[in-house]
Amino acid sequence: MKKIIILLAVTILGGIGWTLGARIGLGTAWLLSSVGSFMGVYIGWRINRTYLD
DSSP, X not given: OHHHHHHHHHHHXXXXXXXXXXXXXXXXXXXXXXXXXXXXXXXXXXXXXXXIO
């Protein structure tokens, strides 16, 4: 279950970052997608730890 939660969070936040960054340019989209994906890993891990363990 932990991997599924993290995968969903990474996908959602990475997509949001890409969408926001694409308005400025490709490099910004890549950067914000990476930051969003990193945040997704952390948030997914916290959700799993807080609510599912």
